[in-house]
Amino acid sequence: MPAVVKKFSPKTLGHSLRAGVSACAVALLLVSCQGADTPATSSTSSPATNKIAEPAGLASPQRLRLMSAEQYTNTLAGIFGPDLKFDTRFPPLVRTDGLLGNGASSAGVSEAQLEQYQRTASLVAAEVTNPTHRTFLIPCQPADETAADAACASKFLGSVGRLLYRHPLPQDQLAPLVKDAGEVATRFKDFYSGISYVLEGMLMSPEMLLIAEVAEPDAKTPGGQQLAAYSLATRLSLFLWNAGPDSRLLDAAEHGELKTPEGRARVVDMMLASPRLEAGVRAFFDDMFGFDDFATLSKDPETYPFFTGATAADAREQTLRTVVDHVINQNADYRDLFTTRKTFMSTALAPVYGVPTGTGWTPYEFPADSPRVGLLSQVSFLAVHSHPGRSSPTRRGKALREILLCQIVPRPPANVDFSAVENPKSTIKTQRERVAAHLTNPVCAGCHKITDPIGLALENFDGAGRFRTTERGEAIDASGSLDGHEFKDAVGLAKALYDAPQLTSCLVERTASYGLGGSLSDQTKPLLPYLSQRFASEGYRFKSLLRDIALSTAFSEVAKGGTEVRAALNSSTPSANK
Amino acid sequence: MRTHFSMMAAAAALIFGVSAHAEGVTNRTIGYVLTNKSWATYQTPDGKAECPKGFNDGPREQFKALFPESGKKRTLAETQFAREADVWFPSETEPLGADGKPLPYIDVSGKTALGMNLDGKVGPNDFTSPEGEPGIDNQLYRAVGCATGFRGPEGAYTFFQNDYMQRYIFNRILIEITDVDDLVNDNDVTVTTYRGLNPLLTSANGKDFIPGGTQRADERWGKRYIHSFKGKIVNGVLTTEPGVTKIPYADTFDTNVDLTLMQARFKLKLTPTSAEGLIGTYVDLKEWHHHFAVNWTSHHASYGQLSVPSITRAMARLADAYPDPATGKNTAISAALAMKFSQAYIVHTDPKKKAVASAQKKNQVADAQ
Numbered sequence: 040m041p042a043v044v045k046k047f048s049p050k051t052l053g054h055s056l057r058a059g060v061s062a063c064a065v066a067l068l069l070v071s072c073q074g075a076d077t078p079a080t081s082s083t084s085s086p087a088t089n090k091i092a093e094p095a096g097l098a099s100p101q102r103l104r105l106m107s108a109e110q111y112t113n114t115l116a117g118i119f120g121p122d123l124k125f126d127t128r129f130p131p132l133v134r135t136d137g138l139l140g141n142g143a144s145s146a147g148v149s150e151a152q153l154e155q156y157q158r159t160a161s162l163v164a165a166e167v168t169n170p171t172h173r174t175f176l177i178p179c180q181p182a183d184e185t186a187a188d189a190a191c192a193s194k195f196l197g198s199v200g201r202l203l204y205r206h207p208l209p210q211d212q213l214a215p216l217v218k219d220a221g222e223v224a225t226r227f228k229d230f231y232s233g234i235s236y237v238l239e240g241m242l243m244s245p246e247m248l249l250i251a252e253v254a255e256p257d258a259k260t261p262g263g264q265q266l267a268a269y270s271l272a273t274r275l276s277l278f279l280w281n282a283g284p285d286s287r288l289l290d291a292a293e294h295g296e297l298k299t300p301e302g303r304a305r306v307v308d309m310m311l312a313s314p315r316l317e318a319g320v321r322a323f324f325d326d327m328f329g330f331d332d333f334a335t336l337s338k339d340p341e342t343y344p345f346f347t348g349a350t351a352a353d354a355r356e357q358t359l360r361t362v363v364d365h366v367i368n369q370n371a372d373y374r375d376l377f378t379t380r381k382t383f384m385s386t387a388l389a390p391v392y393g394v395p396t397g398t399g400w401t402p403y404e405f406p407a408d409s410p411r412v413g414l415l416s417q418v419s420f421l422a423v424h425s426h427p428g429r430s431s432p433t434r435r436g437k438a439l440r441e442i443l444l445c446q447i448v449p450r451p452p453a454n455v456d457f458s459a460v461e462n463p464k465s466t467i468k469t470q471r472e473r474v475a476a477h478l479t480n481p482v483c484a485g486c487h488k489i490t491d492p493i494g495l496a497l498e499n500f501d502g503a504g505r506f507r508t509t510e511r512g513e514a515i516d517a518s519g520s521l522d523g524h525e526f527k528d529a530v531g532l533a534k535a536l537y538d539a540p541q542l543t544s545c546l547v548e549r550t551a552s553y554g555l556g557g558s559l560s561d562q563t564k565p566l567l568p569y570l571s572q573r574f575a576s577e578g579y580r581f582k583s584l585l586r587d588i589a590l591s592t593a594f595s596e597v598a599k600g601g602t603e604v605r606a607a608l609n610s611s612t613p614s615a616n617k
Numbered sequence: 618m619r620t621h622f623s624m625m626a627a628a629a630a631l632i633f634g635v636s637a638h639a640e641g642v643t644n645r646t647i648g649y650v651l652t653n654k655s656w657a658t659y660q661t662p663d664g665k666a667e668c669p670k671g672f673n674d675g676p677r678e679q680f681k682a683l684f685p686e687s688g689k690k691r692t693l694a695e696t697q698f699a700r701e702a703d704v705w706f707p708s709e710t711e712p713l714g715a716d717g718k719p720l721p722y723i724d725v726s727g728k729t730a731l732g733m734n735l736d737g738k739v740g741p742n743d744f745t746s747p748e749g750e751p752g753i754d755n756q757l758y759r760a761v762g763c764a765t766g767f768r769g770p771e772g773a774y775t776f777f778q779n780d781y782m783q784r785y786i787f788n789r790i791l792i793e794i795t796d797v798d799d800l801v802n803d804n805d806v807t808v809t810t811y812r813g814l815n816p817l818l819t820s821a822n823g824k825d826f827i828p829g830g831t832q833r834a835d836e837r838w839g840k841r842y843i844h845s846f847k848g849k850i851v852n853g854v855l856t857t858e859p860g861v862t863k864i865p866y867a868d869t870f871d872t873n874v875d876l877t878l879m880q881a882r883f884k885l886k887l888t889p890t891s892a893e894g895l896i897g898t899y900v901d902l903k904e905w906h907h908h909f910a911v912n913w914t915s916h917h918a919s920y921g922q923l924s925v926p927s928i929t930r931a932m933a934r935l936a937d938a939y940p941d942p943a944t945g946k947n948t949a950i951s952a953a954l955a956m957k958f959s960q961a962y963i964v965h966t967d968p969k970k971k972a973v974a975s976a977q978k979k980n981q982v983a984d985a986q
Binding site: 338340341343344345346347386389390393394395396397398 | 815818819820821822825827828829830831833962963964
């Protein structure tokens with residue numbers, strides 16, 4: 040293990056655990072680049088696309104990232120199985136350049152967060168070592184359950200530690216852990232108390248929670264640097280599986296497989312074929328679509344009596360199921376997500392759509408003459424980007440531009456006068472009339488011209504996503520426009536969005552930054568045209584895009600010169616972002 | 618045309634886009650799920666019109682009347698056990714109270730009742746509907762209308778039979794109207810009853826039942842609840858020809874029973890989102906008593922002031938149909954169920970094996986006279 044990360048051993052007793060965490064965090068503040076020479080990597084092209092070459096000299100920033108709650112959960116589920124009962128109420132990350140995932144590379148850890156990590160770690164350690172789970176999660180039995188057993192402790196902690204820390208534990212790191220487990224076992228006359236104690240410390244240690252990428256010189260590029268094998272394995276795993284690497288991936292790193300183009304391609308293809316890809320794809324789109332907004336979504340029950348908490352949860356799930364089925368199972372064109380009639384239906388959602396359904400989740404296809412087409416007409420988009428009691432052409436238009444086209448819509452000025460549109464005694468009947476007021480004020484018109492004509496095309500769907508033809512007795516005019524393309528309804532909007540070149544370039548940008556672990560640097564941005572070209576040549580297949588990114592040189596090469604990566608473990612500064 | 622499809626076919630239909638619009642009739646079919654039911658009782662605010670003599674006593678009051686605290690020693694067998702036995706095997710006459718007189722029981726004496734003219738006649742004991750229709754046959758109302766538990770919506774029996782129906786799935790009742798060309802006027806439609814398998818769809822505030830839910834028809838275990846009726850819709854009101862049907866009828870958990878509705882016929886005001894009205898019917902005295910005694914313990918009966926034996930005796934006294942060939946005593950009583958339905962999409966599971974019991978047993982009409 041060529042890393043310079045200072046090895047951390049959870050201290051044995053008392054307050055030393057927290058002290059150990061802080062000490063290790065300090066050690067992680069600066070991560071330099073060194074390691075054994077290994078061959079450079081390059082992407083593997085299919086015959087149809089091998090004429091498109093990745094620009095030379097691209098390298099991504101070397102990152103220090105905070106593990107998300109979902110990554111933590113997925114990692115533990117991969118190690119211990121999905122039946123462990125614990126919760127990971129980790130604080131949310133800060134959305135950066137459109138993704139929460141980007142915020143992971145500029146996150147801090149406060150004392151309060153540490154408490155939550157400790158709580159989760161304690162629950163997990165207790166679950167793993169309880170009589171129900173220990174018999175199959177701990178691969179050996181102590182000679183005497185009331186005493187220490189260094190051999191068994193070493194076997195378990197060594198194997199689990201490799202998966203938790205994402206690299207094998209050298210002897211000088213493993214031995215203190217075994218020693219700690221032995222001391223606690225002796226004190227409490229219980230082997231499993233010792234294991235639980237040490238495991239709790241490992242589960243909240245910086246080596247677990249902070250993903251510190253380690254670089255090493257790239258022999259093929261004089262002066263260049265590349266991710267060390269275990270760091271590359273971790274980056275791949277977080278990108279494609281939203282979890283730490285499994286044993287097979289670590290084996291590939293250990294045996295140098297990731298350092299050859301053929302070996303890396305073989306591993307990436309294995310990962311893309313794995314069922315774990317679904318978790319990775321779900322996590323990415325959940326992040327990109329801003330579905331964390333569901334946590335605060337509420338609708339007026341008097342206005343939308345059919346919209347319940349179950350409806351909201353299923354709306355999120357419906358879109359994710361649609362996406363996963365489309366881009367993984369069907370391996371279909373990404374753009375078709377916005378024109379497809381196919382989705383999935385649940386009992387909680389069916390009343391909103393006004394359709395019958397089966398038991399549980401059922402495949403469903405809207406008829407060809409249905410006003411529902413694509414993700415924009417799903418409840419997730421329509422309800423999240425609306426007010427609690429009414430629809431919002433502005434919010435919907437803004438969301439489309441920012442989430443799907445990667446454009447930035449400026450915030451309204453601080454002194455904006457909302458009275459014209461919020462007067463409850465207003466005689467305004469339709470949202471079209473309401474937002475027309477925006478256009479009469481030059482201060483408002485600048486931005487509303489780029490949002491409202493989009494959102495107005497979705498006015499046949501109310502604030503909860505239910506279809507309607509009238510609003511307050513007035514027939515709804517759902518015509519609109521997107522960047523010069525005019526249409527008469529949501530179906531037309533879907534087609535215009537399908538044809539918008541930014542739709543695919545935005546996905547490329549978001550996916551690339553997600554894969555590279557943070558916002559794209561100027562050094563990395565030249566990667567985007569290359570990826571977009573390949574994406575187009577591959578028929579906009581998302582799995583191909585994932586593969587291209589994972590096999591790109593920029594994915595494994597890191598910026599030379601010992602890029603500093605910083606993590607703020609400042610107990611007095613809850614969100615000490617860079 | 619009815620659209621029956623198996624679960625596989627259902628999935629395929631959903632995938633390939635069977636048309637299903639937001640509300641109303643789809644493929645000439647509309648379904649409804651029962652959300653509220655009660656034995657129809659005509660009520661005035663103070664009850665003076667229908668129950669001028671007041672309301673009936675329940676088990677506690679009757680016990681006090683039968684066994685006043687006079688210092689007399691009585692055994693359990695003479696008191697509690699005797700009363701419990703009377704619940705299950707009611708005597709033909711009311712027991713004598715401490716005053717030597719039979720326990721009083723108050724029938725409805727008003728002239729107005731909800732219900733339908735089941736026998737096509739206007740008899741001396743018949744009621745008149747609130748709309749003025751004479752010949753209303755609802756002697757069950759005469760028997761129970763002055764028992765507070767049957768009054769709505771606060772009556773304990775009325776409240777709980779709805780509460781359990783709404784909370785538990787066993788007695789989910791569906792009606793599906795097929796061959797519908799017009800939900801306002803259509804002279805030939807078919808109404809089929811099913812047991813449903815899904816919870817009711819409630820509003821976000823949890824208080825109201827809303828249309829648009831999906832109900833799977835139980836065509837495997839619930840075949841005995843599947844019955845068809847021919848009917849017509851006039852000015853938005855559905856009426857059907859009489860037929861026999863069976864409905865699941867549980868008023869408390871784990872007390873599932875079936876209730877046979879003889880010569881049942883619907884009269885429901887239809888909208889695309891709801892159906893509300895009556896089922897006029899005859900109910901068998903023994904079955905009704907069994908259902909009532911099983912569902913309603915002395916504990917519940919006490920709170921609702923419902924004396925199972927006294928009500929049973931009153932029903933036997935007022936029974937007006939299906940005379941026993943041997944004794945000449947009527948074995949059934951006219952009744953009406955007030956019902957509210959919400960529109961629901963009914964998904965069928967087994968088109969080939971479905972067994973629709975014929976509801977067109979017109980000979981039963983003759984039997985009842």
